[in-house]
Amino acid sequence: MLRHKAFAKKEAAAENDAERVRIFAEFIVNESRLRRERYSSAIDAMGSEILELTRDLFRPYSTPRRESNVSRSSDWTPESSNAPMSPAMRPHRGTIVTSLRDNPPLQAEPSSGSPGSSPAVGKGDTNHWNGYMPSLSPIPSMSVSDVLDGSDSRGRPSSRWWEVSQEGSTGTPSMRLERSKRESKYMGMPRELREALQNGDPSPLSSGERMSTAGPSDSKSYGADEYPPEKVGWHEQGAASPQPQHAIARSPAPFSPGIITPNPNHLDVSRLVTLPPPYPRHHPAVNNNHPDLSSIRTVVRGLSDFTEIEATKERFTKSSAQIRDDNATAASKRRNSLRANIQREISGGTMSYSDAAKIEETAEQSEQQRTKDASKEEFDLFQAQVVMPLNDLLMDRVSRATEIFEQLRSKLFVDAQEQSPNLTQEEGDEQPELLEKLTLLKWIFEAREQLHRELFDLLSDLRSLPQEHAETFFSEDAVKRKMTFEQESLKRTEDFLDIIEENVVRGVEVQLSAFWDIAPNLSRITEKVPKDLTSFNIQIPAAEYEENPAYYDFPMQYLYSLLGHCEKSTYQFIESQTNLLCLLHEVKSGVTLANCRLMRTQRAAQGEEADAVDRELKEVEKDEEARLTDDLKEKVRCVEELWSSALGTELKGVRERIAQFLKEQGGWEDDAE
Known part of the structure; x- marks a missing residue:
């Protein structure tokens, strides 16, 4: 009601009718936007x-x-x-x-x-x-x-x-x-x-x-x-x-x-342009620059920035090294002073060798205690200056990465709530392509995994500090922690593979369905182009004649350009499928590496020789990568064969015939390609 009253007062106070119309239009637009947010589901359905x-x-x-x-x-x-x-x-x-x-x-x-x-x-x-x-x-x-x-x-x-x-x-x-x-x-x-x-x-x-x-x-x-x-x-x-x-x-x-x-009586070829999707797209997925995802990309770059973490560790390393040098210098001075005093006492006959040995033993025990105290101080300092602030920072980033991961995952298929097969295709223009969303999801996952590894390394560094009284405990604990971490990493990677595989399969099906929606109609047009083009005519818009007067003499130039555009535009469906399959291949390779890291840790815990285990697992990685690559090549070959048999070969053949005809008629231009 307050908005309506404010509008009414503003309209009444306007100087002229034109100003009142503008005020009314602004009011209507603002009110419609408020209702767009409030009733978004109903408006989408309408x-x-x-x-x-x-x-x-x-x-x-x-x-x-x-x-x-x-x-x-x-x-x-x-x-x-x-x-x-x-x-x-x-x-x-x-x-x-x-x-x-x-x-x-x-x-x-x-x-x-x-x-x-x-x-x-x-x-x-x-x-x-x-x-x-x-x-x-x-x-x-x-x-x-x-x-x-x-x-x-x-x-x-x-x-x-x-x-x-x-x-x-x-x-x-x-x-x-x-x-x-x-x-x-x-x-x-x-x-x-x-x-x-x-x-x-x-x-x-x-x-x-x-x-x-x-x-x-x-x-x-x-x-x-x-x-x-x-x-x-x-x-x-x-x-x-x-x-x-x-x-x-x-x-x-x-x-x-x-x-x-x-x-x-002339062939209408306009659908060679109007039927396929726009080409090139304003925001193709391979560029990863769609404006709707810019905020998420910015967050991912922030999550992947470890400058602050490295700087914090570097500051502690320098201060710790300085403290150790100072302690070592002081210990050396005390040792030299003690030896000089003992030597003077023995030379003066005031100290026996047995007394000197006892004094040296006592001094050595004292130095060992000082070393333990210094190690404890370094441990406490590392925990206060590095572990506590960085642990909070990394945990916060992991939480943000998980939140944005789930947010993007829920928007992978914006048309999932719509069942109409006639939805307009806007990928690459109004909406980001599925490939770009999945690629960004992969970046988020990789950033989160790096954060988990940083957390693991942070605690490992803490336990690796000199703690002589607990060396055995920390050594056994490090092996258990390493194995647990690699198991959790493998589980997260396998779960991520399930997400990517499910969406890639669905995305390939969508692209394949879209291709078959338009390929038959395009093929019907190309089938009507005869082998003998001498008496063949096509419909050309008047605007094209104005922009290209050469079409009066060589109308096949127009058809040649349309066929080229049609080929590139429809091939986008094939490229989309291929790129999705390549992304799935990358994630599968990541699962292989995570599995091999876990096996390396398990066999190291069993006491097997590290070099032999490393050589064996590298062979396993190589064989698995070759198998995955062969599988990818086979799938891409099937997609390419589909394109060639359904439309590609036909388009290429018609273009070659037209190019040859234009060359014979003197209408071929070297920059036609």
Whole structure:
């Protein structure tokens, strides 16, 4: 209630309506974020229903809530496009890429006096661009090219409204490509838009893509009979084409809407890019740099920093060595003084040799007592200056390492609570890849093991200090402690292997399933590429012609680039499986080493010769490592064979045919690879 009252007072005190709208928008955003934290599980379950609930923000009462695509587009006005967007409707990372690539944001600067200018564009809203990442695909996503089909776009970013009128007059069917929900899972689009797309709601997608295709002229509002420069005259019969002269010269026929509208007789190859996942990923697992894991990486670096521990030990070593030197010097002086006194007494005849021997024996016993006292003092000093502070420090680090280990372990599979097979794939971009999480988990485990070993060594150093009256006890205790420590270390390593193996198997299954989700559809496209490419044609987006005029003469260059992108993008599934298997191999090798350390300790306790035991266990380690390596090679071979038989060989063969065809036609470029 306090927040609501504060908002009401602030709104009432605002100087103008624009300020009141801003205050209201800030209030709504803050309230939605509070409820996001409070009702997170419910909001996650609702999915795109949130977009449905917030779509009517700032919409007049007279506008119907849900209508067809045509009726929605007819309600659009230039003024409505300049209104501030709600957070749910703002274009996200993937939808602003085309706009930034073709037209930097600074090019669209409406005059400050224009009442219809967009604050987001005119003022360079930094919050709007915080999530921006550059596009990594060679062509715009499939949604950009087809979602506006059938929509009137006067005054909007350029779309294909003139083709709609052609279709209406000629009866030509639309070339819109229908996606399956599973296909949308792999498209390089923001989460909100993909979820809306999978639920059959193109509205959020449309609003985002209007921004993505906007040019410099789109910041202007157009009247009823005005058109953007790129559309002027195109609706008139017999009008001159605005196509560039070089494009006209290269075009096999005069301009017609058919050049922009895909020919249904030409092969649609867009899914070679839109179906596979984005490539390359913004945060590939091998780089170990995903921002969501940066805090954990920082903690791990702190846990693995032993500078303070080494400095503490070094300070004690220096002070202890100084005390020993001082004690040795003092003992030497006392011994020399005693011998000199005895020699004078004997020479003066005041002391017999038997008395001198008794005096020397007494002095020797006294020195032994001083040595014992010095050892006890050193033991107490080591315990006070090294063992107690470092033990607390190491135990605290072990506790923190265990806590963060369990925390990360619980987040290995964020989709474990979701059962839908159509979840969007975000590994490497929005979310860290499983490989990166498991690698970080391995680092945490190794840091914790090093902390356990430091604790063991710390107590071993304490017991190794000179304690003549307890040498036998400490010697036997050291053997028992060593064996217990190695047993516990082996148990922890085996438990860690179980965690890694379980998640690697699951991760490989997920990657394998994802690969088979898209491989058949990609294979159907490549199967339609004939061996004789002379009369073969493909559909190429108009934007690609503008950026690469050479496609008019050599359209197979476009297909060659798409096939290369498709090969690299889909091969990510194979790389993910291979990397997971390699990580599992490393952990299995760690178990072998832990087992051999325990066997070495056990056989040393039995009194066996250390050199012979060491040679034998090194042979055991070598044989086990060879067995594990052969097992890894076999699994990787199976994965590679799967890739080759399912898609790799086919893609390579088609690319080679196209490359040969381009070389024969004179369209091959040396940098095509």
